[in-house]
Amino acid sequence: MAEFDLGASFIPALHKPSALLPIAKHRDSLLYLIETNPVTIVVGQTGSGKTTQIPQFLEQAGWCEDGKVLAITQPRRVAATTVAIRVAEEYGCELGKEVGYSIRFEDVSSAATRVRFLTDGLLIREALVDPLLSRYSVIMVDEAHERSISTDILLGLLKKIMKRRPELRIVISSATLQAEEFLRFFDSHDAEGMTLVGNETKPAGAIISLEGRTYPIDVLYLDSPAEDYVEKAVETVLNIHTDEAEGDILVFLTGREEIDNAVRMISERAADLRPGSQSILVLPLYAGLSTEQQMYVFEEAPENTRKIIISTNIAEASVTIDGIVYVIDSGFVKLKAFNPTTGIESLTATPVSKAAASQRAGRAGRTKPGKCFRLYTEDDYRALPDMNVPEIQRTNLAPFILQLKALGIDNVVRFNYLTPPPAELLSKATELLYSLGALDEYAKLTKPLGMRMAELAVEPMMAKTLLTASSFGCLSEILTVAAMTSLGGSVWVQRDGEKKQLESTRRKFAAEEGDHLTLLNVYHTFVGKGKKESRFCHDNSLNFKAMTRAVSIRAQLKRYLERFGIQVDESLKLSSPATSDQIRRCLTTGYFAHAARMQPDGSFQNVAGGTTLYAHPSSLMFNRKADWVIFHEVMETGNKTYIRDITKIEKGWLLEYSAGFYHLRQ
Ligand code: ADP
Ligand code: MG
Numbered sequence: 001m002a003e004f005d006l007g008a009s010f011i012p013a014l015h016k017p018s019a020l021l022p023i024a025k026h027r028d029s030l031l032y033l034i035e036t037n038p039v040t041i042v043v044g045q046t047g048s049g050k051t052t053q054i055p056q057f058l059e060q061a062g063w064c065e066d067g068k069v070l071a072i073t074q075p076r077r078v079a080a081t082t083v084a085i086r087v088a089e090e091y092g093c094e095l096g097k098e099v100g101y102s103i104r105f106e107d108v109s110s111a112a113t114r115v116r117f118l119t120d121g122l123l124i125r126e127a128l129v130d131p132l133l134s135r136y137s138v139i140m141v142d143e144a145h146e147r148s149i150s151t152d153i154l155l156g157l158l159k160k161i162m163k164r165r166p167e168l169r170i171v172i173s174s175a176t177l178q179a180e181e182f183l184r185f186f187d188s189h190d191a192e193g194m195t196l197v198g199n200e201t202k203p204a205g206a207i208i209s210l211e212g213r214t215y216p217i218d219v220l221y222l223d224s225p226a227e228d229y230v231e232k233a234v235e236t237v238l239n240i241h242t243d244e245a246e247g248d249i250l251v252f253l254t255g256r257e258e259i260d261n262a263v264r265m266i267s268e269r270a271a272d273l274r275p276g277s278q279s280i281l282v283l284p285l286y287a288g289l290s291t292e293q294q295m296y297v298f299e300e301a302p303e304n305t306r307k308i309i310i311s312t313n314i315a316e317a318s319v320t321i322d323g324i325v326y327v328i329d330s331g332f333v334k335l336k337a338f339n340p341t342t343g344i345e346s347l348t349a350t351p352v353s354k355a356a357a358s359q360r361a362g363r364a365g366r367t368k369p370g371k372c373f374r375l376y377t378e379d380d381y382r383a384l385p386d387m388n389v390p391e392i393q394r395t396n397l398a399p400f401i402l403q404l405k406a407l408g409i410d411n412v413v414r415f416n417y418l419t420p421p422p423a424e425l426l427s428k429a430t431e432l433l434y435s436l437g438a439l440d441e442y443a444k445l446t447k448p449l450g451m452r453m454a455e456l457a458v459e460p461m462m463a464k465t466l467l468t469a470s471s472f473g474c475l476s477e478i479l480t481v482a483a484m485t486s487l488g489g490s491v492w493v494q495r496d497g498e499k500k501q502l503e504s505t506r507r508k509f510a511a512e513e514g515d516h517l518t519l520l521n522v523y524h525t526f527v528g529k530g531k532k533e534s535r536f537c538h539d540n541s542l543n544f545k546a547m548t549r550a551v552s553i554r555a556q557l558k559r560y561l562e563r564f565g566i567q568v569d570e571s572l573k574l575s576s577p578a579t580s581d582q583i584r585r586c587l588t589t590g591y592f593a594h595a596a597r598m599q600p601d602g603s604f605q606n607v608a609g610g611t612t613l614y615a616h617p618s619s620l621m622f623n624r625k626a627d628w629v630i631f632h633e634v635m636e637t638g639n640k641t642y643i644r645d646i647t648k649i650e651k652g653w654l655l656e657y658s659a660g661f662y663h664l665r666q
Contacts, residue, residue, distance in 0.1 A: 247325025
């Protein structure tokens with residue numbers, strides 16, 4: 001079938017799948033195993049071709065006949081997009097045709113799509129409309145070893161679905177040797193005491209290992225701990241550049257801020273290097289970049305130029321970059337951590353696991369012998385945990401409990417977990433969902449509120465805010481706020497040396513009540529006076545792409561609401577816009593759990609106590625007076641906990657709208 005695909009013959013493939021990839025010689029045995037086993041677990045190092053080749057093998061072998069689709073899930077949005085772009089190129093089709101991707105708020109797929117890359121979270125959401133995921137013939141759960149909470153939940157669902165769909169094939173790809181654990185999971189009887197497909201003596205699955213060729217890697221440690229790993233990483237890059245032979249460098253840091261700093265520091269200091277030496281090209285890689293910017297890292301550097309990529313752990317396994325000879329490992333990764341006492345979830349820089357450290361080092365030895373510089377001591381290394389704690393044991397479970405309930409899994413304690421979450425996290429999530437009105441006192445999903453909250457593509461607190469907005473007469477405004485806070489990055493851009501300009505434009509849009517209303521002003525001006533033009537964004541230090549995305553997200557959220565029968569009358573808004581009071585009260589109905597009070601020293605204390613929070617420098621509340629506030633999210637940088645997108649509220653509203661949440665904890 002696919003051999004003579006007409007579409008493919010007209011568009012020349014830019015990149016032919018390389019016959020040299022380690023996976024090529026395993027093609028037949030791989031297809032045989034998938035044909036004969038409900039579950040196939042594929043183990044192989046990063047770069048062996050699992051993500052880009054297996055879907056194409058399956059498509060060629062006829063798994064997409066009769067309109068069936070292949071789903072390949074990724075824990076990260078970035079991976080879903082970059083990999084889809086690559087596979088579409090290899091396949092020789094336009095992105096979104098035979099090969100496409102879908103991530104939250106961005107669907108680049110069509111009725112023609114046979115190979116669909118998507119986040120595992122999105123596939124769980126799809127099960128709400130199609131509980132057996134019946135359009136898919138094969139579901140490949142990629143990067144399963146990362147154990148993101150969505151991956152874990154998806155695996156639990158698939159184990160259920162398998163029983164009803166014996167023809168479904170599941171492929172699990174894992175970069176490290178956690179294969180046995182996955183196999184045991186699918187082989188074991190689940191908590192409901194039911195048995196698996198087929199006869200019981202036959203195991204449900206098989207493991208295949210694609211051992212690839214690797215070159216030796218020299219691992220080097222520091223003699224004494226680094227005080228500042230960003231500074232140390234920058235120094236190490238420059239030392240490698242002056243002292244070591246040719247080869248690109250990959251640096252692992254934890255987040256956007258650090259990466260942007262490092263890129264700037266390296267570029268500045270490289271200017272002082274003696275002339276005549278090879279030049280450098282420094283590129284960032286993190287989730288907040290546009291797809292275009294992310295694609296730069298795959299391009300070959302110009303002649304006589306050393307490519308230096310500064311990345312989050314995206315480059316650890318999710319995306320493969322060729323030509324890396326040197327790896328610099330900060331030893332840290334940003335992980336979600338939920339504190340059940342304070343109810344606050346944040347992203348915190350955490351030491352990596354041994355498994356992750358070896359994965360990072362492995363990025364250096366793909367094309368020739370490499371070196372890995374670990375920015376910690378050998379003793380520090382020995383003290384690292386073998387594996388990271390799975391996300392399901394350290395995250396806010398509320399969004400997942402809501403989805404499980406919506407999928408009809410009422411007893412969330414007895415769900416098929418790969419690793420069960422701690423009881424404390426389960427009860428915390430249930431308590432929050434109850435206060436938000438999504439669950440009733442028997443912990444059953446409420447209708448329609450709870451059901452709709454599960455369906456909306458935003459987290460439960462924002463979902464509640466949106467679904468209550470019409471009763472406060474501010475639906476149009478809240479739609480905008482929801483879109484602007486769902487961007488996953490800032491709308492502001494600070495160009496070099498234009499800090500002053502950024503501050504003065506921000507002041508222009510500032511609302512005294514805080515960030516949410518400021519975002520609203522920005523959006524209104526962009527779509528009104530700004531005519532949705534890039535010129536306007538440029539003049540106002542705004543990110544045009546982000547603003548355009550906000551317009552599209554808003555339209556998508558509006559469609560959800562209309563499907564629920566909630567009408568959004570925008571025309572009315574012109575004559576009677578909602579008051580700041582209405583908007584802030586409405587925000588409180590969703591975000592009461594994220595309330596804090598300003599202390600005399602200008603920091604904030606959350607209601608449950610125990611945590612000191614600081615307004616993020618990007619917030620209007622930075623260095624301003626306030627009393628009670630609610631905030632959108634928390635992030636940790638260095639050893640400070642910052643809150644972002646902050647709005648002033650009245651204490652009385654908290655009690656009025658939190659349905660006993662604060663009373664409950666007494
Ligand atoms: P795995 O999933 O086993 O880690 P991949 O299928 O992602 O491996 O990658 C296989 C090979 O394809 C890589 O070694 C690299 O050479 C190439 N490759 C993958 N993605 C891209 C891309 N976006 N751009 C250029 N080359 C890529
Ligand atoms: Mg992969």
